[in-house]
Amino acid sequence: MSSSVAGKSCTICETPGSRGCARCKSSSYCSTDCQLDDWPVHKLLCASFSKFDVSARPSETHFRSIVFPQDQSRPEIQWLHCPWVDDEGEGVKWQDPDVTPFMGSGSMNTYTLIRTDALLQKRLPDVIDICYRDRFLVDGSLPNKSTAAILATIPYGSHEWRGPIVAVGRKGQSMDPDSCRDLGMNDFRYIADYLIAYGRWSLDLNTPGKPHQEVVKGVRINCVGDRKVFGKPLYEPVDVTPTDSVFNRHCNDTSDIADRIGLPILTRQCPPSLRWMRTKGQYDFGGESPDTNQDATFLHLCCDPKADKFPAGPGWSMAGFKWQQSVGSVIVVRRDQKPLDPLHVEALCHYCRYDIRPLMGHTMGEYAPDEPLARDLVLQMICRPTFSISWYKLCDRKHEEGQVVPELSPYEV
Known part of the structure; x- marks a missing residue:
């Protein structure tokens, strides 16, 4: 193990790293697979980082930062002056980054602290401060070309960043860190994942609660990629904290069908796996895309009989566009936070x-020459009794296959 990576954890996972990037000597990896997973993002800054002369630090209050110019194709390393501010009245000191050379004078800026990496599902050892223009959508800021290069590494619709962006390192994980630090290539990975995940995936960590911490028993419906590459089951039990964004009405989705049968649930999409996106050609996905999740798609069928506006919005008998394209794995919880068993979600x-989908299809003439069913009639058939019949039929089949089924139905927990 080289001295440059000794004691460091892998950039992609938490395993101790035993190999490092030969050029920048900043990132560490536990395996070739993890290094290859990181490469599409890593290569965008590796050369600039390697050439940066850290011995030429202008002063003790200048720190290595990462700047995302709006008119350049790649981000770059720059010195950022972070002078100390001394509030003598309060007896408090902190370092205040001077971003004016990069953001422009007179601009109103927003600062966001990054504490977690949603794609890698890890908590950062030190927070990172991201600065962007507060009114970039209306102040004439141009699309940021350097972030576009990062967003292109994952083929999903992402937030369009505009105007320049500056990232500066902060020491520690406190709510308001007062000291700055140099940023490294691991930090660049975390910044890139923030830019990719913003506005699409929850920034929460999907990890079990700490000992004695309250958790909600939920279920993860795993997409084709997570099942084929990592051997995960289709329906996987997961512990979700009550503060998870799935319980935030601005970050979640519901199921029209589940609502109608009296089992209100909440769902949210999970970030994609870097591994199965990179190794698509090495696995047999049965002719499907690895982010396919048909069970999650059918779970989100629209039950509004007057809705016929797809693809602008969900239409009758169809799922919304986000549930048809690049779905990925999905977290499901009960709105009342009661425990949810994998078999409940499977049923x-x-x-x-x-x-239900065949009944909806019947209303649209899919079973000609039959006269199509009326949509209102189908809505009446989406009810607790018909689901209960389906539930007990599934339990009987599981029993015949020798599988253990929950003692309680979804209505009895």
Whole structure:
């Protein structure tokens, strides 16, 4: 193990790193796979980082920062002056980064502290401060070309960043760190993932609660990629904290069918895996995309009989566009935070896909020459009794296969 990576954890996972980037000597990896997972993002800054002369530090209050110019194709390393501010009245000192050379004079700026990496599902050892223009959508700021290069590494619709962006390192994980620090290539990975995930995936960590911490028993519906590459089951039990964004009405989705049968649930999409995106050609996905999740798609069928506006919005018998393209794995919880068993979710998805979707299709003439059913009639059939029949039929089949089923139905927990 080289001295440059000794004691460091892998940039991608928490495993101790035993190999480092030969050029920048900043990032560490536990395996070739993790290094290859990081490469599409890493290569965008590696050369600039390697050439940067850290011995030429202008002063003790200048720190290595990462700047994302709006008119350049790649980000770059720059010195950022972070002078100390001394509030003698309060007896408090902190370092205040001078971003004017990069953001422009007179601009109103927003500062956001990054504490976690949603794509890598890890908590950062030190926070990172991101600065961007407060009114970049209306102040004439141009699309940021250097962030576009980062967003292109994951083929999903992401937030369009405009205007220049500056990232500066902060020491520690406190709510308001007072000291700045140099940024490294691991930090660049975390910044890139923030830019990618912003506005699309939750920035929360999907990890079990700490000992004695309250958790909600939920279920993860794993996409094709997570099942084929990592051997995960289709329905996986997960512990979700009550503060998870899935419980935030601005960050979640519901199921029309589940609402109608009296099992209100909340769902949110999970970030994609870097591994199965990179190794698509090495696995047999059965002709499907690795981010395909048909069970989650059918779970989100629209039950509004007057909705016929797809793809602008969900139409009758169809899922919204976000649930048809690049779905990925999905977290499901009960709105009342009662425990949810994997078989409960399997039964609900099976009901949506094999019981209700055909009825909806009938209303649209898919079973000609039959006279199409009326949509209102189908809505009456989406109810607790029909789901209960489906639930007990599934339990009987599981029993015959020798599988253990929950003692309580979804209505009895």
